[in-house]
Amino acid sequence: MSQSVSPNQINSILAPNPSLTQQSSIGSSALGNFVQETLALTKRLFIQLQRRPSTLVAGIIQPFMWLILFGALFSKAPQGLFGNDMNYAKFLAPGIIVFTAFSGALNAGLPVMFDREFGFLNRLLVAPLASRYSIVAASTVYIIVLSFVQTAVIIGASAFLGAGFPNAIGLSAIALIVFLIVLGVTALSLGLAFALPGHIELIAVIFVTNLPLLFASTALAPLNFMAGWLQVIASLNPLTYAIEPIRYLYLNGDWAVSSIVMSNPWANISFGGVILVLLGFDALVLLAIQPLLRRRFA
Amino acid sequence: MAVAVLIEHLQKNYGNVQAVKDISFTVKSGEIFGLLGPNGAGKTTTIRCLCTLAKPDRGKIQVGTVDAVADPKAARRRLGYVAQEVAIDKVLTGRELLGLQAALYHIPKNSIKERINQLIKALGIEDYADRQSGTYSGGIRKRLDLAAGLLHQPEVLVLDEPTVGLDIESRRLLWDFLLQLKAAGTSILITSHYLEEVDALADRLAIIDRGKVIAEGSPSELKDRVGGDRITLRIREFTLETEANQAKNLLTALPFVESAIINPSQGNSLNLIVKPEAKVLTQIEQSLSEVDLPAFSLAQSRPSLDDVYLAATGQTLMDAEIAAAGTRDVKKEKKQQMK
Numbered sequence: 001m002s003q004s005v006s007p008n009q010i011n012s013i014l015a016p017n018p019s020l021t022q023q024s025s026i027g028s029s030a031l032g033n034f035v036q037e038t039l040a041l042t043k044r045l046f047i048q049l050q051r052r053p054s055t056l057v058a059g060i061i062q063p064f065m066w067l068i069l070f071g072a073l074f075s076k077a078p079q080g081l082f083g084n085d086m087n088y089a090k091f092l093a094p095g096i097i098v099f100t101a102f103s104g105a106l107n108a109g110l111p112v113m114f115d116r117e118f119g120f121l122n123r124l125l126v127a128p129l130a131s132r133y134s135i136v137a138a139s140t141v142y143i144i145v146l147s148f149v150q151t152a153v154i155i156g157a158s159a160f161l162g163a164g165f166p167n168a169i170g171l172s173a174i175a176l177i178v179f180l181i182v183l184g185v186t187a188l189s190l191g192l193a194f195a196l197p198g199h200i201e202l203i204a205v206i207f208v209t210n211l212p213l214l215f216a217s218t219a220l221a222p223l224n225f226m227a228g229w230l231q232v233i234a235s236l237n238p239l240t241y242a243i244e245p246i247r248y249l250y251l252n253g254d255w256a257v258s259s260i261v262m263s264n265p266w267a268n269i270s271f272g273g274v275i276l277v278l279l280g281f282d283a284l285v286l287l288a289i290q291p292l293l294r295r296r297f298a
Numbered sequence: 299m300a301v302a303v304l305i306e307h308l309q310k311n312y313g314n315v316q317a318v319k320d321i322s323f324t325v326k327s328g329e330i331f332g333l334l335g336p337n338g339a340g341k342t343t344t345i346r347c348l349c350t351l352a353k354p355d356r357g358k359i360q361v362g363t364v365d366a367v368a369d370p371k372a373a374r375r376r377l378g379y380v381a382q383e384v385a386i387d388k389v390l391t392g393r394e395l396l397g398l399q400a401a402l403y404h405i406p407k408n409s410i411k412e413r414i415n416q417l418i419k420a421l422g423i424e425d426y427a428d429r430q431s432g433t434y435s436g437g438i439r440k441r442l443d444l445a446a447g448l449l450h451q452p453e454v455l456v457l458d459e460p461t462v463g464l465d466i467e468s469r470r471l472l473w474d475f476l477l478q479l480k481a482a483g484t485s486i487l488i489t490s491h492y493l494e495e496v497d498a499l500a501d502r503l504a505i506i507d508r509g510k511v512i513a514e515g516s517p518s519e520l521k522d523r524v525g526g527d528r529i530t531l532r533i534r535e536f537t538l539e540t541e542a543n544q545a546k547n548l549l550t551a552l553p554f555v556e557s558a559i560i561n562p563s564q565g566n567s568l569n570l571i572v573k574p575e576a577k578v579l580t581q582i583e584q585s586l587s588e589v590d591l592p593a594f595s596l597a598q599s600r601p602s603l604d605d606v607y608l609a610a611t612g613q614t615l616m617d618a619e620i621a622a623a624g625t626r627d628v629k630k631e632k633k634q635q636m637k
Contacts, residue, residue: 013416014482017451033404040401048389051430119385123446126349127402128374 033130034137041124041138045111049146056146063100063154067092067161070220082222086251093158094246095219098239100154101147101178102213105185106206108143109193113202116193136293140186147182148175163250170249173271180278181242184285191289194296218243223264235264238281245274300327301360302454302485303348308357310343317343319509321357325454325487330480332500333489334603336618340509341489342382345458348487349379362453375403378452382459384443388432392423392442395431396449403450417445421475437468444475448484455479457488461495473499493603493615505607507618512610521601524609526556526571528601531582532594537566541591548585554578574600 049056067089074088082091112135115121124135151174159165166174189206196202214220216230217239223231234240244262248271249255257272269277303325310318318340325331333341346352348359350370359366359373366373386395393414400410418427421441426434431442440460447455457476461469476499480486490496496503497517504514513520531549533541542560546568550558554573561567572578579598586593607615 011482013420014448014479014484015451016453016482016484018453036401036404036407040398044387044390044394044398047394048387051389119381119383120387122351122381123385123399124402125351126374126377126379127399128371128404129402130404 030130034134037127037129038134038137038141041134042141045138045142048111049142056149059100059104059146059150060153062103063096063150064157066096066099067154067157070096071161087162089158089161090163090250091222091247092220093154093163094243094250095217096158097151097154097174097178097246098181098242099214099217099219100150101182102185102239102242103210104147104150105143105182106189106210108139108186109189109191109202110199110206112139112190112193113196113199117199132296133293136187136190139190140183143186144179144182147178151175151178166249167253170253170255173249174246176275177242177246177278180275180282181238184238184278184282187282187285187289191285191292195292213237213239218247231265235266238278240264241269241274241277241281245271300362301325302327302329302362303331303487304358304360305344305348306358308344308347308359309355310340310347310352311355312343316509318347318354321504321506321509321511323504323511323514325485326502327453327485328480328483329501330476330486330488330499332496332503333487333506334491334493334496334500334503334607334615335489335506336491336615339506339618341491341506342458344506345379345456345487345489349377349456350374375450376453378447378450378455380440380443380447380455380457380460382462384439386431386434386439386442386446388430390431391429392427392431392434392445393418395442396427396446399446399449405450413449417449421445422471436463437465437471440464440468440472444472448479452484454485454487457486459489459491461490461492469495491615491619493607497603503603505603505610507607507611513606517603518600520603520606522574524601524606525573526601527574527578528599528605529568529570529572529578529582530595530597530599531568531570532565532596533568533586533591534594535565537594539566542566542568544589545586545591548589548591549582552581552585554581572598 070092071089077088082088112121115124121135125132129135155165155171155174189202192202192205196205216233217237218234219239223234223240226234240262248259248261252259255261255271258270260268261271261274262269301324305324306322308318308321309316321340321344323331323333333344335341343352347354348361348366350366350373354367361373361376364372364376390398396414396417397410400414405413418424421444423438423441423445426438426442431439434442447457460476461472464472473495476486476488486499488496488499500517502514502516503520504511505520506512513523515523531545533545539560546558546560549555549568549570554575556571556573558568558570561569579596582596583593604614604616607618611618
C-alpha cells in the first residue's frame with residue numbers, strides 16, 4: 001500500500017514462508033514457546049495497567065479504607081479483647097491482606113471474559129499456541145504480582161497504624177501464603193470466565209462470593225466471637241487458613257513449621273498444616289476447572 | 299495444482315439451527331477464492347470451522363496437506379485469519395499488538411522487530427504504528443489487522459467480509475493489496491456479500507445459500523453457465539412501441555439471439571440475451587440498418603454474478619439479504635460465536 005516499498009520487496013515480505021509455518025517450532029522447544037507466549041500475554045496486561053491504572057489505584061485505596069474504617073469501628077473495644085498484646089490494627093492487618101488478595105484474584109476472570117465478548121480471545125485461539133493454558137498462566141502471573149504490590153502497601157500502612165512489622169522470614173512466609181490463596185482463587189475465576197455465558201453472570205458470581213466470604217472468615221473477628229454454625233463455615237473457608245497463620249506471624253517473631261497457628265472446632269493446626277490445606281485447595285480448584293478449560297481449549 | 303484449502307461435506311449445527319448443511323469447495327494454491335452469499339448463508343460459520351474456532355459436526359477440512367480437525371495446531375500455523383469485526387486491544391499501539399501476535403506465532407525473537415517493521419511499511423501504517431489503536435479509523439484498523447494476519451507469512455490468508463464498513467478509498471487499497479499478496483504467492487479465501495468485490499478479486503468462487511453451495515467455478519464460468527450475454531439496445535432515446543416491436547421481431551430471427559424483451563420503463567429499450575459469439579454487435583447493427591432503423595445506443599455486457607445467483611435461487615442477492623435480515627437474531631449469533 002505504500003509507495004516507498006518496491007514491488008520486489010513487497011514480494012519477499014508477503015510471500016508465504018513454509019519453513020516458518022510448516023515445521024513445528026524450529027529451534028525452540030514447546031516449553032520455550034509456552035514461555036514466549038505467556039510473557040507476551042502478561043506484558044499486554046501490564047501495558048493495560050500502566051495506561052489505565054485506575055484498578056490498581058482503587059485496589060490500593062480500598063484496603064487502606066478498610067484498615068482505617070474497621071480500625072475506627074473497634075477502636076474502643078476493651079483492651080485484650082482480641083488476645084493479649086493484640087491491638088485491633090494488628091488483628092486486622094492479616095485479614096485485610098488476605099481479603100484484598102482474594103478480591104483481586106476473584107476479579108481475574110473479568111478481562112478474559114471481556115476478551116471473549118469483544119472477540120480478542122479469538123485472536124489467541126486461532127494462533128498456534130504451544131498450550132492455551134498460557135492464557136491462564138499470564139492472568140495468574142499478573143494477578144499475583146498485583147497482589148504482592150497490594151500486600152506490601154497494606155503491610156506498610158498497617159505498620160504505620162500500629163500493627164508492627166513481621167520479620168524477614170515472616171514476610172516471605174506471608175508472600176507464600178498470599179501466593180497460594182491467589183493461585184487457587186484466580187484459577188477459579190478464570191474457570192468461571194470460560195464457563196459462564198457473559199460478564200453480567202460473572203460479575204453476579206463475584207458479587208455474591210466476595211463479601212460473604214469475608215464475613216464468614218476470621219478476617220474481622222476471631223473464631224470464638226462467632227455463632228457455632230458460623231464457626232463451622234469459617235473453619236471451612238480457605239480465607240481463614242490464609243489469615244490465621246499471617247496473624248500468628250504478626251504476633252510471633254519466633255515460629256517454626258510445626259508451630260500451632262490456629263484452632264478450628266476439630267483440631268489444632270500447625271503452620272505446615274495450614275500450607276497443606278491451602279495447597280489442597282489449589283489442587284482441588286485446578287482439578288475442578290480442568291473440564292471447563294478443556295471444553296474450550298480442546 | 300496443489301490444494302490450499304479443501305472443505306468436504308462440512309456440516310455445523312448450533313443447537314437446532316443448521317448453520318452449515320453441506321458445504322464443499324477447494325481453494326487452489328495461489329488463487330483468490332471467494333465465498334459469496336447473503337448474510338446468514340453460513341459463510342462465517344464455515345470460516346470459523348476452517349480456522350479451528352468451531353468444531354464441525356461432520357465433514358473434512360484440510361489446509362494444504364494438514365487435517366485441520368485432527369491437527370488444529372498445524373493448521374493454525376499455516377492460516378492467517380482476518381475476522382470480520384476487528385478485535386484489537388484499544389489500549390495497545392499497533393506495534394505492540396503486532397509484537398503480541400509475533401509471540402503467539404512463535405516468530406524467532408531476533409527477527410520479530412524487523413518483520414514487524416516490514417509489515418508496517420508494506421501496509422503503509424508507519425504514521426499510526428506507535429499510537430494506541432483505539433484512535434484508528436476503520437480503514438487503518440483493518441490494515442493493522444491484515445498486518446497481524448500476515449506476520450507469520452501464512453500460506454493461506456482467510457478474510458471474513460473484509461470491506462464491510464470501509465470507505466471506498468480503503469476498499470480500493472485493500473483490493474490492490476490482496477492482488478499484490480496473491481502475486482507474491484499467498485492463497486486467499488475471502489467471504490463477501492458484495493458481488494462486485496468477489497467479481498473483481500476472485501479467480502474462482504462458490505455461491506452459498508442457506509448453508510449449501512449452489513454454484514462453484516470462476517466468475518466467467520458461472521456467468522457462461524447461466525448463459526448468454528446481455529445486450530441493451532435503444533433505437534432512439536425514446537423509441538415508439540411499433541419500432542421497438544419491429545426491431546424485436548427482426549432480431550429474434552437472428553440465430554444467436556436467445557430471447558428479447560421490450561422494457562417500457564427505459565423508453566422501450568430492448569433487452570436481449572445472446573450467445574456470447576464474436577461480432578454480435580456488428581451483426582445487430584447490420585440487420586437494423588438493412589431496414590433503416592437507427593441505433594441510439596447499443597451495449598453488450600456479460601451476465602453479472604447477480605444473474606448467476608438469480609438463476610440458482612430465483613431471487614436476487616439483494617432480495618435474499620432483505621429477507622434474511624428479518625429472520626436473524628444477531629444477539630443470539632454473537633453468543634454462539636463466544637462458545
